[in-house]
Amino acid sequence: MLADALLLQLGYNATLVTLGAALLGMAAGVAGTFLFLRKRALVSDAISHATLPGVGLAFVLMVAMGGDGRWLPGLLLGAAVSATVGLLCVQWLTTRTRLGEDAAIGAILSVFFGLGIVILTVIQTMTAGRQAGLEGFLLGSTAGMLRSDAILLAVASAAVLGLVLILRRPLELAAFDPGYAEATGWSLGRIDLAMMGIVLVVTVVGLKVVGLILIVALLIVPAVTARFWTDRASHVVMIAGVVGGVSGYVGAATSAIAPALPTGPIVVLVGFALFAASLLLSPGRGVLASVLVHRRYQRRVHMRQGLLALAQGQPIFEALTRRLMHRAGLILPDGVATPEGQAAASKALLDETRWSIVRADQSFAAAAIRYDGLTPIEDVLTPDQLRDVDLRIAAPQVVP
Amino acid sequence: MTVTLVADRSTEAEATRIASPLAVRGLTVSYGQTPAIFSVDMTVRAGAMTAIVGPNGAGKSTLLKAALQVVKPLAGTVTVFGKPLAQMRDRIAYVPQRASVDWDFPTRVIDVVLMGMYRQLGLLGRVRAKHRAQAMDALSRVGMTDFATRQIGQLSGGQQQRVFLARALAQDADIYVLDEPFAGVDAATEKAIIAVLQDLRDTGRTVLAVHHDLVTVPDYFDDVVLLNTQVIAAGPVETVFTEANLQAAYGGRLTTARVDPESAAG
Numbered sequence: 001m002l003a004d005a006l007l008l009q010l011g012y013n014a015t016l017v018t019l020g021a022a023l024l025g026m027a028a029g030v031a032g033t034f035l036f037l038r039k040r041a042l043v044s045d046a047i048s049h050a051t052l053p054g055v056g057l058a059f060v061l062m063v064a065m066g067g068d069g070r071w072l073p074g075l076l077l078g079a080a081v082s083a084t085v086g087l088l089c090v091q092w093l094t095t096r097t098r099l100g101e102d103a104a105i106g107a108i109l110s111v112f113f114g115l116g117i118v119i120l121t122v123i124q125t126m127t128a129g130r131q132a133g134l135e136g137f138l139l140g141s142t143a144g145m146l147r148s149d150a151i152l153l154a155v156a157s158a159a160v161l162g163l164v165l166i167l168r169r170p171l172e173l174a175a176f177d178p179g180y181a182e183a184t185g186w187s188l189g190r191i192d193l194a195m196m197g198i199v200l201v202v203t204v205v206g207l208k209v210v211g212l213i214l215i216v217a218l219l220i221v222p223a224v225t226a227r228f229w230t231d232r233a234s235h236v237v238m239i240a241g242v243v244g245g246v247s248g249y250v251g252a253a254t255s256a257i258a259p260a261l262p263t264g265p266i267v268v269l270v271g272f273a274l275f276a277a278s279l280l281l282s283p284g285r286g287v288l289a290s291v292l293v294h295r296r297y298q299r300r301v302h303m304r305q306g307l308l309a310l311a312q313g314q315p316i317f318e319a320l321t322r323r324l325m326h327r328a329g330l331i332l333p334d335g336v337a338t339p340e341g342q343a344a345a346s347k348a349l350l351d352e353t354r355w356s357i358v359r360a361d362q363s364f365a366a367a368a369i370r371y372d373g374l375t376p377i378e379d380v381l382t383p384d385q386l387r388d389v390d391l392r393i394a395a396p397q398v399v400p
Numbered sequence: 401m402t403v404t405l406v407a408d409r410s411t412e413a414e415a416t417r418i419a420s421p422l423a424v425r426g427l428t429v430s431y432g433q434t435p436a437i438f439s440v441d442m443t444v445r446a447g448a449m450t451a452i453v454g455p456n457g458a459g460k461s462t463l464l465k466a467a468l469q470v471v472k473p474l475a476g477t478v479t480v481f482g483k484p485l486a487q488m489r490d491r492i493a494y495v496p497q498r499a500s501v502d503w504d505f506p507t508r509v510i511d512v513v514l515m516g517m518y519r520q521l522g523l524l525g526r527v528r529a530k531h532r533a534q535a536m537d538a539l540s541r542v543g544m545t546d547f548a549t550r551q552i553g554q555l556s557g558g559q560q561q562r563v564f565l566a567r568a569l570a571q572d573a574d575i576y577v578l579d580e581p582f583a584g585v586d587a588a589t590e591k592a593i594i595a596v597l598q599d600l601r602d603t604g605r606t607v608l609a610v611h612h613d614l615v616t617v618p619d620y621f622d623d624v625v626l627l628n629t630q631v632i633a634a635g636p637v638e639t640v641f642t643e644a645n646l647q648a649a650y651g652g653r654l655t656t657a658r659v660d661p662e663s664a665a666g
Binding site: 037039166167169170172173175176177179180182183184185186227230231232233235236 | 465468470486490492494496500501502506508511512515519521523567571577
């Protein structure tokens with residue numbers, strides 16, 4: 001059943017909705033990347049919570065005008081208006097008062113959400129509101145979406161992707177170095193406005209799919225996940241788009257076979273799975289990689305110290321050092337060096353002596369900065385330079 | 401350049417201002433109710449290296465930022481060769497303080513240098529081979545060619561500063577404005593940066609830098625602006641960089657500033 005859903009075998013409508021959700025996920029991942037890089041991720045949480053009163057009021061208004069009240073474009077328009085008001089409130093509080101952005105976000109988010117819940121509760125008691133299904137906006141529900149809804153989703157998402165493509169340079173510059181952006185004549189105010197506009201569109205069209213409580217995850221999780229895999233902003237954007245797209249696709253497909261499950265949490269859990277895998281397995285910034293690198297480095301340090309101790313005829317105290325050297329066949333269990341151990345030890349000592357000459361001589365400054373106590377000096381110096389260094393060791397006063 | 405708080409409105413002063421690559425008049429910036437800089441007049445001489453010097457909290461960085469309108473001034477005007485700044489943005493290259501950005505940002509050295517050409521490239525212009533060549537040339541001028549594809553977080557402080565300078569060089573501007581270019585960099589980098597700046601001056605460009613090390617001012621710069629919220633003195637180093645003027649700018653803090661150049665930063 002799930003396989004059918006994932007392979008888009010559940011009919012035309014479900015297919016359309018799934019593809020729409022995938023496109024939305026891509027748009028959210030891409031737009032959210034710049035929000036994340038600009039370190040304003042939580043503003044999107046304020047925006048999404050501020051949509052709720054607008055949804056409720058739009059419903060009331062449409063019913064009062066004799067309509068059905070569930071017309072999605074009307075509800076989304078209401079959401080957009082109240083989200084804009086919420087965003088402007090956050091901006092105003094941040095720039096014109098002494099409140100920090102975090103406090104402003106907290107205040108606006110809770111007040112607007114509270115107001116929205118009150119309005120929804122009132123609607124529940126209205127006769128026309130019985131079947132409203134507005135709770136779907138809280139956690140997302142793709143089950144009842146119409147073909148026209150899916151097309152709206154796809155068009156808006158495509159527009160967002162296009163806009164980000166056009167504005168990628170100013171968005172990147174504003175995120176990395178806002179002062180420089182301003183000094184070179186990009187208006188920071190306008191860039192931020194454009195970014196918030198893009199996030200607003202993603203949030204509003206994403207309401208029905210992911211729900212207002214969890215849309216922040218669709219904006220942020222893909223970017224955070226992508227950051228594990230690359231050190232280039234342009235690649236972060238693309239990977240985030242893929243992660244977001246997969247999350248939206250799987251979430252909507254699962255929802256198609258289990259309509260009782262809210263879509264938002266499934267989308268978020270898929271995104272989280274990708275995040276957790278990246279956190280563990282990323283070769284550069286992952287937890288596993290850094291543990292392995294640290295362990296390998298620690299072993300090299302122990303081996304080196306052990307060899308130097310052998311070369312100078314000192315006992316080896318640390319158990320880890322003895323174990324490593326024994327395993328490598330360099331010492332016997334009682335700590336006495338094997339022939340191989342003796343050879344390796346004198347090689348290490350020679351290396352260290354050569355290094356100390358190189359580091360003391362200003363003319364080797366370029367090579368000296370590569371000293372880390374582990375790198376063999378042959379990797380750094382040319383054979384000619386090495387001969388030069390060895391000549392100085394041969395001079396009687398240098399021999400230890 | 402004048403020391404008075406009210407701008408000199410004589411025709412001669414007006415002519416110097418029009419010829420100047422960067423002239424500010426009556427510039428005041430305030431965070432809250434206390435002015436960070438107050439009614440600053442500064443006329444930068446073309447083809448010279450000018451240092452802005454002053455004690456901690458004198459408003460040196462603020463003056464630069466306000467002159468480039470990165471910070472919105474409360475009052476005052478800025479002209480570039482006699483024209484409003486907004487029309488002349490592309491003639492100015494700005495090197496912000498190194499500490500002002502997040503160096504864990506996902507970008508490589510070459511990408512940062514290419515940012516210097518974003519104005520020239522516009523929104524959709526493709527980055528072509530000649531742009532890359534221009535960026536690599538800028539990197540080679542600061543001795544960072546080998547680091548082009550490194551992530552910026554892997555660089556030392558001095559290397560980061562060189563990359564910022566390379567980004568400004570890639571802009572190929574007439575005026576180079578630098579905020580504390582020597583703060584926290586190694587001696588080799590300081591030497592490399594000053595060589596690049598002097599080379600810029602010798603090819604007719606204008607350099608304006610916030611500087612915190614009083615000892616090196618006479619060696620590095622032609623002109624100096626002594627700032628302590630207001631302009632205390634401004635003009636050629638030989639005539640303006642005197643014990644009396646320094647005493648006036650630094651007050652009792654001069655001894656500390658001499659002993660520990662770091663304490664004069666900011």
